Amino acid sequence: MKNISSIPGLPPLLACAGLLGVWEVAARIIGISGLPPAHEALRELPKILTDKESLLNILDSMRRMLIGFSLALIVAVPIGLMMGRARLVAAFFNPLLMIIYPVPKAALMPLIMLWLGVGDASKTLVIFLGVSLPVIYHAYQGARAVEEKMLWSAAAMGLGPAARLLRIVFPAALPEIMVGIRTGLVLALITMVTSEMIARKQGVGDLLFNALAMAQYETVYATIIIIGMLGFVIDAAFEKLRFRVVAWAEPTHDIAVGST
Amino acid sequence: MESASSMIAIERLSKTFETTRGTSHLALSEISLDVAQGEFVSVLGPSGCGKSTLLYIVGGFVTPSVGALRVADKPVTGPGPDRGPVFQEFALFPWKTVLGNVMYGLLEQGRSKADALARANALIELVHLKGYENFYPKELSGGMKQRVAIARTLAYGPSILLMDEPFGALDAHTRTGMQMELLDIWERDRKTVLFVTHSVEEAVFLSDRVVVLTRSPGRIKEIISIDLPRPRRRAELLVDRRYQQYVVDIEKLMDDPRDVIPPPKGEGAEPTGRRVAPSDDKLREAGGVAS
Numbered sequence: 001m002k003n004i005s006s007i008p009g010l011p012p013l014l015a016c017a018g019l020l021g022v023w024e025v026a027a028r029i030i031g032i033s034g035l036p037p038a039h040e041a042l043r044e045l046p047k048i049l050t051d052k053e054s055l056l057n058i059l060d061s062m063r064r065m066l067i068g069f070s071l072a073l074i075v076a077v078p079i080g081l082m083m084g085r086a087r088l089v090a091a092f093f094n095p096l097l098m099i100i101y102p103v104p105k106a107a108l109m110p111l112i113m114l115w116l117g118v119g120d121a122s123k124t125l126v127i128f129l130g131v132s133l134p135v136i137y138h139a140y141q142g143a144r145a146v147e148e149k150m151l152w153s154a155a156a157m158g159l160g161p162a163a164r165l166l167r168i169v170f171p172a173a174l175p176e177i178m179v180g181i182r183t184g185l186v187l188a189l190i191t192m193v194t195s196e197m198i199a200r201k202q203g204v205g206d207l208l209f210n211a212l213a214m215a216q217y218e219t220v221y222a223t224i225i226i227i228g229m230l231g232f233v234i235d236a237a238f239e240k241l242r243f244r245v246v247a248w249a250e251p252t253h254d255i256a257v258g259s260t
Numbered sequence: 261m262e263s264a265s266s267m268i269a270i271e272r273l274s275k276t277f278e279t280t281r282g283t284s285h286l287a288l289s290e291i292s293l294d295v296a297q298g299e300f301v302s303v304l305g306p307s308g309c310g311k312s313t314l315l316y317i318v319g320g321f322v323t324p325s326v327g328a329l330r331v332a333d334k335p336v337t338g339p340g341p342d343r344g345p346v347f348q349e350f351a352l353f354p355w356k357t358v359l360g361n362v363m364y365g366l367l368e369q370g371r372s373k374a375d376a377l378a379r380a381n382a383l384i385e386l387v388h389l390k391g392y393e394n395f396y397p398k399e400l401s402g403g404m405k406q407r408v409a410i411a412r413t414l415a416y417g418p419s420i421l422l423m424d425e426p427f428g429a430l431d432a433h434t435r436t437g438m439q440m441e442l443l444d445i446w447e448r449d450r451k452t453v454l455f456v457t458h459s460v461e462e463a464v465f466l467s468d469r470v471v472v473l474t475r476s477p478g479r480i481k482e483i484i485s486i487d488l489p490r491p492r493r494r495a496e497l498l499v500d501r502r503y504q505q506y507v508v509d510i511e512k513l514m515d516d517p518r519d520v521i522p523p524p525k526g527e528g529a530e531p532t533g534r535r536v537a538p539s540d541d542k543l544r545e546a547g548g549v550a551s
Contacts (some may be wrong), residue, residue: 149351152321153409155339157365157416171355248355248396 034217041221048222054207058226061203064120065192068127072184075128076135077177081169083136084143097136105130105187106194118199123192130191131184138180142173175249178242185238189231266294267420267452268318273327274477275313286477287313291327293471293480297419298450302463303471306514310478311456312424318454319345319422331420341369344418348425350405352397358384358408359393365416376415383411386445403434407441414445420452427462439465440494447491460514464488464506465497472513482513 020038027037048054083090105126116122146169154168170177196205204227211219275288287310295301303311316322317329320339329336331343352361362383366376384390387407397405406426413421426442427435439462446453457463463470464486472481486506488497497503 147349147351149345149347149349150353152316152319152339152345153347153351153412154353154364155321156319156341156343156345156413156418157368158341159368168353171353174355246355248398250354250398 033215036218036221040218041225044218044222045225048207048219048226057203057207058230061192061196061205062230064124064203065127065188068124068192069131069184069188071124072128072131072135072188073181076132076180076184077139077170080136080139080177080180081143081165081173083140084146084173085165085169090140093136097133100129101133101137105191106198109195109198113199118201122199123195123203126195127188127191130187134183134187135177135180138183139173139177142176142180143169145176146172175246178246182235182238182242185234186231189227189234193227265296267297267299267332268293268295268454269328269330269333270294270314270318271328271330273314273317273324273329275310275317275322276325288317288324289477289479291478291480293483295452295454297452300446300453300455300466300468301471302455302457302467302469303473304457304460304463304510304514305473305478306475307458309473309475311458311473314473314478315345315422315424315454315456318420319343321345341365341416342418343420343422344413344416345422345424346406346409346413346426348428350397350402350409350429352405352408352412354397357394357396358389358400361397361408362411362415365412369416380411380415383415386414387411387441401434402430403438406430406438410442410445418451420454423453423455425456425458428457435462436494442466443492460507460510464503464510465492465494470506470510472510484510 020042023038027035079089079093083093108129109122109126112122112125116125150172151164151168154164159167192203193205193208196203197209200206200209204223208220208223208227211217211223270291270293273288273291274286277285277287279285291314293301303314305311313322317324318331318336320336320343353364356364359377359380362380363376366379367373371379381393384393387410389404389407389411392400392404397408400408406429410426427438430438443466453466455463455466467486470484470486472484473479474481484506488500488503488506
């Protein structure tokens with residue numbers, strides 16, 4: 001066992017192989033068209049990934065996700081930080097967040113479509129909402145936990161309130177903010193796909209539902225695999241970045257990736 | 261006292277805190293104290309007597325409720341680089357290296373990068389951390405963190421050091437070592453120091469004068485001048501009769517049972533209702549309990 005577990009990357013590969021194996025066997029036993037065997041879905045992967053139209057859809061989705069995600073960071077981090085340092089700001093935003101947090105953001109999609117149509121704006125807004133909440137929450141917690149004495153030390157050096165927020169509270173809260181961003185990234189992917197499933201015009205979600213409507217189940221499963229791999233790659237890349245950016249931080253707690 | 265030449269002039273200063281229950285708590289009452297330039301003054305008292313609050317007020321971090329406070333003949337309106345704090349919690353910037361922490365205040369004060377670097381390196385050497393310039397705070401022990409904090413504060417050249425139980429979180433051995441180093445540093449340029457502690461030995465060893473506060477609300481109970489020659493050597497002082505007498509006298513002052521049990525009907529004073537066990541205090545004095 002020792003030599004197996006010492007090879008990095010092997011356990012996750014085994015897990016994937018196991019899942020595919022179970023899938024393959026189950027599909028053969030059950031034998032319905034809605035559950036094609038794993039190898040048939042896998043065979044679809046290169047087709048989708050070399051098809052220009054599909055690739056454009058995927059890129060289109062990624063573009064919206066990136067815009068919604070970036071906008072959310074720009075808005076959510078300052079709000080969270082200010083909530084953490086000013087009681088008045090926290091008192092204002094807290095009830096709003098409490099109401100919005102448990103609402104599945106995709107459930108707002110039909111309403112948002114009434115205002116903004118079925119185009120980019122609606123989908124980007126939903127992604128924005130999905131990402132904002134965990135980022136605000138973690139920035140808020142991070143800012144609240146900043147040691148008063150650290151701020152006093154900075155004040156004695158001559159940093160004013162705005163400089164302290166930007167140059168002390170923000171970096172001090174950064175490890176916690178990064179936790180929120182990681183959750184936000186996963187939520188960005190989820191809200192991206194669901195928004196496209198509701199407002200079907202283009203994107204990965206549209207690809208998925210088109211295949212479903214045409215009973216191309218192999219394509220449906222292949223698309224789900226692509227979305228899963230996308231999430232895996234994004235998360236792994238972000239974790240690399242996170243460890244690099246906040247390597248100075250004391251280890252706090254393990255991250256639980258939440259979802260709504 | 262010689263209020264004309266005093267560096268810190270505190271006059272009839274009181275501080276009332278609003279508690280979460282809506283009542284008010286008198287933390288400091290009618291404190292008057294003058295600290296001369298270059299003087300090393302310790303504030304001693306039981307936990308919860310407001311001694312740290314007094315230091316925070318002088319630092320400009322907390323505003324007094326009543327009373328006047330002047331530093332170098334100017335009224336205090338907020339924090340400033342003339343008063344450098346050193347906290348028990350170190351309060352280092354964890355995202356900055358040792359060098360980055362020590363340089364921070366220098367760059368903030370508009371020094372050139374080369375200038376700041378040279379001065380920071382000299383201070384890092386002074387606190388015996390040469391070779392650790394690129395370490396992050398999380399990689400350092402408590403004693404090393406406090407050395408960084410002291411260097412960081414000394415770097416921007418405050419004329420007053422405000423030390424809030426700086427060695428309270430360190431083990432006994434590190435603590436006595438740091439006390440001696442602090443005195444060595446202090447002997448070089450004799451900054452004005454206001455030093456808060458609950459260790460009698462520490463206060464007597466370091467100070468020119470020791471201010472003993474009463475328990476909640478903190479009032480000045482007595483000010484004792486420590487008439488011991490400088491530079492002081494710990495090994496010599498420990499067997500010095502006068503040193504021992506100071507320690508015993510001040511211990512007695514602090515063990516006054518009237519202080520331990522709060523008065524039943526203090527105006528606005530909220531009884532703490534909790535007596536710190538003497539054994540606990542002794543432990544803390546030995547530096548055994550990190551608080």
